[in-house]
Amino acid sequence: MLRGVDLELFPGQIVALVGENGAGKSTLLRILVGLETPDLGELRRVERVGYCPQEAALYARLTVREHFRLFGSAVGLSVEQINQAAEELLDQLSFAQYADSVTDELSLGTKAKLNLALALLGEPRLVLLDEPHASFDWDTYLRFWELAKLRRQDGTCIVIVSHRTDDTELCDQVYNLSNGKLGRVS
Ligand SMILES: Nc1ncnc2c1ncn2[C@@H]1O[C@H](COP(=O)(O)OP(=O)(O)OP(=O)(O)O)[C@@H](O)[C@H]1O
Ligand SMILES: [Mg+2]
Structure with missing residues (x-):
């Protein structure tokens, strides 16, 4: 149960959320993305939120590229914008060779790349990432951080749930969730 969560997020911040x-x-x-409703409290959201769930929410029979088309049109991108964003994300996260593969046949890490890429489509100003890199190889982990820093420069606010201490060192702020309460660590 969450008991006391008070969190203000600002543009250009990368915030780590840790906890057992x-x-x-x-x-x-x-709750922040609107998939669950809190029993009490107030939530003010001013922007569209990009959300990367802990368990990849993908369609087994669709290809990677078809996912970009589906999710891109859902956030209002044109075909040209979708194609451009897809090419960039496929390159940045190094999975262009799987663009026409059916999702069901992808490795766990490649599915995680797609799960993350879909959260970043359309450049939402607030991005919530739930352990997005748990199955990334080392090179992709570094690429993820390059991408996160680029988005931060553009004023995006990123919240990342992580158990990695190297992540918390790269974040601007770290919050710990314990016994339902959120406390600022650094
Ligand atoms: N809608 C809900 N109503 C009541 N309890 C829930 C609900 N959703 C999740 N829980 C419970 O809340 C607790 C926290 O679950 P949650 O998945 O948020 O933990 P977590 O911090 O993300 O853990 P992990 O590090 O393992 O991913 C769990 O005991 C879970 O069963
Ligand atoms: Mg979790």
Whole structure:
């Protein structure tokens, strides 16, 4: 149960959300994105939110490129904008060779790349990432951080749930969720 969560997010910030397994990190993100309703409290959201769920929410029978088309049109991008964003993300996260592969046949890490890329489509100003890189190889992990820093420069606010100490060192702020309460660590 979440008991006392007070979190203000600003443009150009990367914020880490840490806490032990079962602390409620994923639940908090689902509330922020509007997938769950809190029993009490107020939530003010001014922008569209990009959301990368902890478990990839993908369609087994669609290809990577078809996912970009589906999710891109859902956020109002034109075909040209979708194609351009897809090419960039396929390159930045190094999975262009799988663009026409059916999702069902992708490795766990490649599915995670697509899950993350879809959250970033259309350059949302607020991005909530729930352990997006848990199955990334080392090179992709570094690429992820390059991408996150680029988005930060453009004023995007990124919240990342992570258990990695190297992540918390790269973030601007770190919050710990414990016993339902959110506390600022750094
Ligand atoms: N809608 C809900 N109503 C009540 N309890 C829930 C609901 N959703 C999740 N929970 C419970 O809340 C707790 C926190 O789950 P959550 O998945 O948010 O933890 P987490 O911090 O993300 O853990 P992990 O590090 O393992 O991903 C769990 O015990 C879960 O069963
Ligand atoms: Mg979780």
